[in-house]
Each structure stands twice: as C-alpha cells, then as structure tokens.
Amino acid sequence: MPLLEVDSVVAGYGAGPPILTGISVDVDAERSYCIIGPNGAGKSTLLKVVCGILRPRAGEVRLNGSRVSGMRPDQLLAQGICFVPQDQSLFAEMTVRENLTMGAFLVKERAVVNERMARVFEMFPVLQERSGQLAGRLSGGEQRMVALGRALMMDPTLLMIDEPSLGLAPMVADQIFTTIRGFRALGITVILVEQNCQRGLEATDWGIVLDLGAKRFEGPAAGILDDPRIRELYLGSMCRRDVE
Amino acid sequence: MTDFLQTVVLGTLLGGVYALMGSGLTLLFGVMRIVNLAHAIFMIVAAYIAFYAFELFHIDPLVSVLITMPAMFLLGLAVYLPLFPRIEATPRYVEMTVLVTFALTLIVEGVLGFLFTNLVRGAKPGYTTDALLAGGIYIPVGQLLALGMSVLLLVGLWLFLKYTRIGTAIRATMQNRTSAQIVGVNIRRISAISFGLGMALAGASGSLMSYLFVFYPGQHWRWVALLLALIVLGGLGSLKGAVIGAISLSIISSFVTRWLGPDWSSLTFYLALFIILMVRPQGLFGKTMRI
Amino acid sequence: MSDSQNPATVGTTAPEPSSGGRDAPTRGRTSRRVALAAVAAIVLLIPVMPIPSYNYALQLGTNALMWVAMASSWNILAGYTGYISLGHNVFFGIGGYSAGIALAYWGISPFISAPITGLIAMAVGLAIGLITWRAKGPAFIVATIAMLFVVGMLFDNWEFVGASAGMSLPLPPFPVDTAKVPFYYAMAVSAFGAVYLAYRIAHSRFGLGLRALSQDETKAEVAGLNTRLYKLIAMSLSAFFIAVTGAIWAYSLSYLRPTIFFNIGIATQMLVATIIGGRGTVAGPVVGALLVVAVNEFSLVQFGGTQLNIVVNGVILLAVLVFFPRGVVGSLREARKLPQFLNWD
Numbered sequence: 001m002p003l004l005e006v007d008s009v010v011a012g013y014g015a016g017p018p019i020l021t022g023i024s025v026d027v028d029a030e031r032s033y034c035i036i037g038p039n040g041a042g043k044s045t046l047l048k049v050v051c052g053i054l055r056p057r058a059g060e061v062r063l064n065g066s067r068v069s070g071m072r073p074d075q076l077l078a079q080g081i082c083f084v085p086q087d088q089s090l091f092a093e094m095t096v097r098e099n100l101t102m103g104a105f106l107v108k109e110r111a112v113v114n115e116r117m118a119r120v121f122e123m124f125p126v127l128q129e130r131s132g133q134l135a136g137r138l139s140g141g142e143q144r145m146v147a148l149g150r151a152l153m154m155d156p157t158l159l160m161i162d163e164p165s166l167g168l169a170p171m172v173a174d175q176i177f178t179t180i181r182g183f184r185a186l187g188i189t190v191i192l193v194e195q196n197c198q199r200g201l202e203a204t205d206w207g208i209v210l211d212l213g214a215k216r217f218e219g220p221a222a223g224i225l226d227d228p229r230i231r232e233l234y235l236g237s238m239c240r241r242d243v244e
Numbered sequence: 245m246t247d248f249l250q251t252v253v254l255g256t257l258l259g260g261v262y263a264l265m266g267s268g269l270t271l272l273f274g275v276m277r278i279v280n281l282a283h284a285i286f287m288i289v290a291a292y293i294a295f296y297a298f299e300l301f302h303i304d305p306l307v308s309v310l311i312t313m314p315a316m317f318l319l320g321l322a323v324y325l326p327l328f329p330r331i332e333a334t335p336r337y338v339e340m341t342v343l344v345t346f347a348l349t350l351i352v353e354g355v356l357g358f359l360f361t362n363l364v365r366g367a368k369p370g371y372t373t374d375a376l377l378a379g380g381i382y383i384p385v386g387q388l389l390a391l392g393m394s395v396l397l398l399v400g401l402w403l404f405l406k407y408t409r410i411g412t413a414i415r416a417t418m419q420n421r422t423s424a425q426i427v428g429v430n431i432r433r434i435s436a437i438s439f440g441l442g443m444a445l446a447g448a449s450g451s452l453m454s455y456l457f458v459f460y461p462g463q464h465w466r467w468v469a470l471l472l473a474l475i476v477l478g479g480l481g482s483l484k485g486a487v488i489g490a491i492s493l494s495i496i497s498s499f500v501t502r503w504l505g506p507d508w509s510s511l512t513f514y515l516a517l518f519i520i521l522m523v524r525p526q527g528l529f530g531k532t533m534r535i
Numbered sequence: 536m537s538d539s540q541n542p543a544t545v546g547t548t549a550p551e552p553s554s555g556g557r558d559a560p561t562r563g564r565t566s567r568r569v570a571l572a573a574v575a576a577i578v579l580l581i582p583v584m585p586i587p588s589y590n591y592a593l594q595l596g597t598n599a600l601m602w603v604a605m606a607s608s609w610n611i612l613a614g615y616t617g618y619i620s621l622g623h624n625v626f627f628g629i630g631g632y633s634a635g636i637a638l639a640y641w642g643i644s645p646f647i648s649a650p651i652t653g654l655i656a657m658a659v660g661l662a663i664g665l666i667t668w669r670a671k672g673p674a675f676i677v678a679t680i681a682m683l684f685v686v687g688m689l690f691d692n693w694e695f696v697g698a699s700a701g702m703s704l705p706l707p708p709f710p711v712d713t714a715k716v717p718f719y720y721a722m723a724v725s726a727f728g729a730v731y732l733a734y735r736i737a738h739s740r741f742g743l744g745l746r747a748l749s750q751d752e753t754k755a756e757v758a759g760l761n762t763r764l765y766k767l768i769a770m771s772l773s774a775f776f777i778a779v780t781g782a783i784w785a786y787s788l789s790y791l792r793p794t795i796f797f798n799i800g801i802a803t804q805m806l807v808a809t810i811i812g813g814r815g816t817v818a819g820p821v822v823g824a825l826l827v828v829a830v831n832e833f834s835l836v837q838f839g840g841t842q843l844n845i846v847v848n849g850v851i852l853l854a855v856l857v858f859f860p861r862g863v864v865g866s867l868r869e870a871r872k873l874p875q876f877l878n879w880d
Contacts, residue, residue, distance in 0.1 A: 350849025
C-alpha cells in the first residue's frame with residue numbers, strides 16, 4: 001500500500017481558478033521523489049494540500065489508506081506529515097535554538113526535544129555554533145539548514161520540501177542536497193519540489209512531472225529528463241539553471 | 245528645569261496607559277491582521293463596568309481589573325468566534341476587518357448610548373485628587389497607580405508571551421503564520437485566544453480609563469484615532485513599537501499641552517502619524533506590509 | 536485569510552452578457568434609458584406635485600439626494616480603488632464653510648459658489664493624497680480619520696468662523712412656503728452630477744485602471760500603472776460633489792458649526808450607504824443611500840432618538856458584510872438577477 005495517495009484532487013486559492021485540476025499521485029514509503037514542472041503547474045499547491053494548509057475543493061488525500069484531506073496542519077503533523085515552505089519560513093525574531101524548539105512544538109517531553117535537537121546539531125554543526133543568533137540574521141544557506149533542522153525536529157514520516165535550493169549558490173545547494181539524501185537513510189520519505197530539476201532529480205529516486213495542475217507522467221529520476229516527452233512538451237526549458 | 249521634568253513625568257505617567265491600550269490593538273493585528281476599530285468602544289464598555297462596580301459596590305477601579313479582564317476576554321470570544329473565521333477567506337481581508345469592526349462599533353456605541361445616554365461619566369475614588377510631591381515635582385497619585393498597573397500588565401504580557409506555550413505559539417503566529425501552522429500551532433485556537441487577550445487588555449484599559457478620564461460612548465472615535473495613529477507610528481503588529489510609540493508620543497504631547505493647551509495635545513499624535521506616513525510608512529518597527 | 540501565492544492574473548470584470556440575441560442589447564439599453572429618464576423626471580417633478588405632507592416629503596427627498604451625492608462620491612475612492620476613507624466628510628466641511636464664508640462676508644449665494652468650493656475641496660484632496668501618498672490599507676484609513684480630526688480641530692479654534700460655537704449665516708431669500716424647493720433642486724443637481732461623474736469614471740480607461748489597482752496593486756504597478764497618481768486623482772475627484780453638497784447644506788441650515796460638518800458620523804453614513812448598496816458599482820451607492828435614508832426615517836419614527844438608529848445601521852451593515860459582501864447591487868449582479876435599469880456599469 002502506498003504511504004500517500006492523492007486522488008483526483010482539485011484545489012485553488014480563495015475564489016480563484018483551480019490550480020490543481022484533478023491530480024492523482026501515489027507515494028511509496030521507500031522512494032524519494034522530485035516533482036518538476038513549469039511555473040504555475042501546481043507543484044507548491046500540491047504540497048500545501050497534502051500538509052493541510054490548503055483545503056481541496058474536490059478529491060481526497062489518504063495516508064496509509066485513511067482519509068486525511070480536510071484535516072488541519074497540526075493534526076497532519078501529528079501523523080508525521082511535515083512541510084518546509086519555500087523561502088522565508090523561519091521565525092525571524094527567534095534564535096536558531098528557539099526555531100528548532102518550535103519544530104518540536106507538539107512534543108511535551110523535554111527529554112525527547114533535547115534528544116532531537118542533539119541529533120540536528122550533529123547533522124548541522126554550524127547550527128550549534130549559531131544557536132544563539134537571531135534566525136533572521138543568518139545567511140541564505142544557514143537559514144535553509146535551520147528550516148531543514150526544524151523539520152527534523154518534527155520527526156517526520158513524510159517530509160515535503162518546497163524548492164530547497166532556491167536562491168542558494170551551487171556549492172551551498174550541494175550541501176543541502178547531500179543532507180536531503182541523508183534523510184533517506186533516516187527512513188524519511190522525502191518529496192521535493194524543485195525548479196532546478198537537474199539537481200533535484202540527482203538527489204532523489206523518482207521523478208513526477210506536473211503541468212496544468214495534473215500529473216503528466218512519472219518515472220525513475222535518473223532518466224526522466226531524457227524522456228522525449230519532456231523535450232516535446234517543454235523544449236527542455238522547464239528547469240532553472242544553476243547560477244554560474 | 246523642574247518644569248521640564250514635570251512635563252516629562254506627566255507624559256510618562258499617561259504613556260504607560262496608552263501603551264496598555266495600544267498593546268491590545270497590536271496583538272489583534274499582529275496575530276490575525278485584524279484592524280479593530282471597535283477597540284475603543286470596548287474599552288468604554290469596560291469603563292462602564294468599572295464605573296458601576298465603583299458606584300454600586302465600591303469596588304476600586306484598579307481592583308475592578310480583576311472583573312473587567314475576564315469579562316472582556318469572554319466577550320471577545322463571543323464576538324470573534326461567530327464572525328471572524330467566516331470572513332477569513334475574503335480577498336482584501338484587512339479592509340474587511342476594518343469594515344466588520346466598524347459595524348461592531350456602531351452596534352456597541354448605539355447600545356451603550358441607549359443604555360447610558362451620552363452623559364459624561366467618571367469614577368472618583370479617593371486618589372483621583374491626591375498627589376505626591378517628589379523633588380518639586382507633582383505626581384498625581386491616580387496616574388501613578390495607573391502607570392503601575394499598566395507596567396504590571398505589560399510585563400505580565402511579556403512574560404506570558406515569552407515563557408508560556410500559548411504565548412510562544414502567539415509569538416510564532418505573529419512572526420510567521422504559515423510556519424506556525426506547519427510546526428503544529430492550532431491557528432484557530434490561537435486566533436481566538438489572542439482576540440480574547442486583546443480584549444482583556446482593552447478591559448484593563450477601560451478600568452483605568454474610568455477614573456483617569458471622563459468618558460461617554462460618543463468619545464470612542466477620539467480614542468480610536470489616537471490609538472491607531474500610535475500603533476501605525478510604532479509599526480503595525482509590533483508590541484515593542486506600540487510601547488515605545490505610546491510613551492514617546494505621550495511625552496511629546498505633554499509638552500504640546502504645556503505650550504499650546506490641552507485642546508492641541510491629540511494633534512501631536514496625528515502630526516506624528518502624517519510625518520511617519522510620508523517618511524517611513526511601515527512605522528518605526530514594522531515590516532513592509534503585505535496586505 | 537487568503538494565502539496569496541495566487542498566480543491568477545489581474546482580471547477585470549467582463550461586461551455583462553445581455554440576455555437574448557443581437558437586438559436584445561439595444562432594446563435593453565433603450566428601455567433602460569427610458570426607465571432612467573422616467574425616474575429622473577419624477578425626481579424633478581416632485582416639488583410641483585401636490586403631495587401630502589409636502590414639506591416633510593421635500594425634506595426627505597432633499598436628504599435622500601444629498602446622500603446619493605455623498606455616497607456616489609465616496610465610492611469613487613473607496614469603491615473603485617478599495618481605499619476606504621473614514622474622514623471623507625472633511626470635504627463636506629470645507630464645502631460648507633467656504634460657501635458660508637462667501638455668503639456671510641461677500642453675500643455670494645452658495646448656489647453659485649458651490650462649484651468653486653468643489654474646486655477648493657479638490658485641491659485639499661490633492662494635498663491629503665500627497666500626505667498619504669505612501670500609505671496603504673489600514674495606515675491609509677487611520678490617516679483619513681486623523682485628517683478629519685485635525686481639520687475639525689482647526690475649525691474648532693478658528694475665531695474667524697466662530698470657532699466651536701460656529702456662526703450663523705444670512706437666511707436664504709426664498710418665500711417661506713416654497714423655501715425647501717430650491718434646496719431640493721440644488722441637491723438634485725449635485726446628486727445627478729455625482730452619479731454622472733461616477734458613471735463616466737467607471738466607463739473610462741481611468742476607471743479600468745482603478746479597478747485593476749483595487750484588485751492587486753502590486754500587479755497593477757508592475758504592469759506599468761502609475762498607481763499613486765491614479766489614487767491621487769480618485770481622491771481629488773471624489774471630493775468635488777461632497778463639497779458642493781456641503782455648500783448647499785450649509786445654506787439650508789443657515790448655520791456653520793464644526794461638530795455638524797466634521798463629525799465622523801457623516802463619513803459613517805457614506806460608508807454604510809455605499810457598502811449596503813454595493814461598492815464599486817455605479818448604482819450601488821444610489822440604492823444604498825435611499826435604503827439608508829428610508830431605514831433611518833423608519834427608526835426615527837419607531838425608536839425616536841438616534842441611538843438605536845445607530846444600532847440598526849450597524850446590524851444591517853454587519854449582515855451585509857457577512858452575507859452579501861457585494862451589497863444589494865453587487866450581489867444581484869453576481870446572481871444575474873440585476874434589473875437592467877440598475878445595471879449602470
């Protein structure tokens with residue numbers, strides 16, 4: 001049974017037009033995924049629906065077979081669904097440590113929180129150095145690490161990351177992707193949305209192509225960019241290039 | 245020199261109260277993007293409660309804070325829950341909150357006017373006429389006590405926000421609503437609690453208002469204008485800004501009163517507002533707004 | 536709260552498809568013109584018809600026309616651009632006082648000076664617009680309230696016009712029996728003028744720009760619209776007929792006093808009328824003004840004093856905001872049930 005099933009979901013913002021137009025996607029626990037597609041395809045919107053920030057207008061989302069669509073983000077978090085938004089996702093006026101602690105907001109036992117924080121510092125030593133600094137003052141890459149660290153604090157089963165390398169220099173992006181690959185080893189199912197397809201696909205197992213609010217096709221990440229259908233549909237121009 | 249200090253002292257005494265009044269407004273905007281035009285009329289509701297508590301039961305206005313705060317908290321929930329979650333999805337949400345709270349203002353003002361008429365009221369506990377003399381400076385006791393109460397409540401608010409779970413959740417929501425959602429804050433609950441809390445602060449302000457100033461329902465516009473000017477100056481959504489804005493404007497206004505007379509004191513707030521809007525529209529401590 | 540990562544483009548409402556085929560639009564337009572002309576004729580003929588309670592009816596009519604003018608003007612700024620002004624009657628006061636001064640000191644009839652006061656108000660509107668140039672949303676609203684209070688305070692302390700006690704004006708030279716008639720017609724002129732101005736703006740490129748601005752200001756700016764200039768012009772234009780109305784009102788009262796003209800209750804009424812009727816539409820403020828005047832008369836009769844009247848206004852406004860946020864005209868239009876004769880957009 002797939003970990004997550006998105007079943008014919010239709011969703012949009014406010015009273016506006018539907019961005020997702022009846023999308024169906026299955027996510028297996030053992031794989032990591034990268035969702036690619038042109039601007040406006042609905043990639044971020046899909047993540048927001050799964051994590052509960054956006055309510056679907058039609059269709060269902062199921063986690064391990066049971067319906068979760070319509071639940072609140074905090075309820076979904078309790079079930080292990082975590083989301084790292086694009087850009088500006090930190091509490092700017094809190095310290096790094098406070099931001100991380102916020103990740104474990106739902107956890108009552110201090111010991112558990114401390115244990116998780118220790119693991120995060122192990123994975124991101126630079127965060128330990130900067131633990132007392134205000135998150136708003138860190139560099140782009142460091143902020144991204146805080147965001148990922150905070151996600152780890154939530155002890156996710158399914159971790160969705162929206163554009164992890166956005167605005168980062170190639171070397172820093174490399175680090176971020178290496179980290180993300182590491183999450184796999186921790187047993188976390190990762191779903192990335194990446195405009196920088198090359199790198200996103202290199203860091204994951206399976207690629208899903210979205211366009212006009214629905215899934216066009218999917219396949220192993222490694223070969224998907226060479227698929228003739230991509231060339232045909234997008235003239236190979238849908239991916240953001242690395243900043244040279 | 246004494247004259248100068250006297251003016252500063254008088255300004256500071258009132259500044260604390262303005263800060264308390266402004267903090268409630270700021271909380272509502274910071275957490276929920278609600279511009280509460282009804283804040284002042286609700287303060288006046290609390291002032292009436294405090295006034296009658298004093299007249300009928302001889303409860304000191306300062307003590308009445310223990311009544312007005314919980315009462316207004318509950319009233320806040322009663323007002324928030326049926327109305328605001330409904331309008332959350334409206335485009336131009338902030339302006340919608342202005343219109344909705346405006347409608348509330350009319351309703352409450354009308355009801356108050358009907359019940360109590362526009363007769364000017366003011367509670368008069370003993371200390372309204374007392375004053376201390378310290379180093380040649382005259383310190384009205386009533387205002388000193390009000391400052392004390394304001395400081396107490398503001399410090400309490402600060403401690404609450406910094407050290408309690410709910411307080412932390414509120415702070416997180418004020419800083420980044422989406423992120424608060426994804427770390428598991430129940431935004432619905434936090435919003436309702438924040439609204440109640442903002443109203444409770446209005447309640448405490450009302451208790452103080454009942455003896456510090458004379459009040460009547462029609463006066464609320466004057467207060468709203470003043471308080472809104474204050475928090476726009478400090479930066480919408482910034483508690484720090486509200487407090488600093490309140491105290492500095494109050495001191496400046498105290499000087500204006502000294503030189504030009506009491507009629508012009510509110511002018512200070514408005515002129516400061518216009519200047520800030522031209523020079524730095526997001527206020528002293530605000531971030532540039534996304535409407 | 537809308538999570539606005541909305542990639543939807545800035546849309547403007549498409550022109551209403553008319554029911555029926557090719558001929559229908561023309562027929563619809565003609566019958567609409569006839570209906571409107573009939574209404575206009577009735578309005579103009581009322582004073583010469585033998586109605587019971589003549590003076591009362593005339594006064595009511597004058598009030599209604601006054602609020603039509605005020606609400607329509609307020610709508611030019613608040614409805615078309617979305618910038619809500621809670622201090623708009625500052626222009627009402629400027630109109631009233633300018634005309635009053637001209638009358639008292641130079642004997643000029645406000646019927647003549649009214650358009651000039653309109654121009655003065657437009658200039659003041661420009662000044663206010665410049666001060667609030669960079670203010671958006673709530674900051675703007677607060678600024679307008681502050682503006683009203685400041686100007687009110689200035690007039691409260693201006694000895695030349697009697698400060699807070701005010702001053703009386705020379706009485707109008709009309710025979711007692713028909714004293715109300717000239718004011719009725721003057722207000723009618725103001726009302727027709729204001730509605731016509733709103734109509735022309737709505738159907739102009741300027742109006743299109745205003746609508747784009749109100750939907751998404753950032754996108755409009757990015758698309759090349761000089762949003763600040765547009766807002767400034769809208770503010771200025773909206774001032775004209777409010778001042779004209781103020782001038783006429785001052786004349787009819789024969790008295791000037793700051794609390795009459797600068798009291799926020801007047802801005803309140805403009806807002807309530809426009810929102811209830813349907814902001815952003817041309818017919819909305821008209822419908823809203825008539826409703827508000829009717830409701831107020833009813834409350835006055837039922838409840839006597841004005842306090843519960845305010846409550847009724849508030850309750851209706853709240854109900855409209857929650858259930859019919861587009862107001863009477865807007866909601867009808869959305870439901871495609873708007874009678875053609877009210878479809879002036």
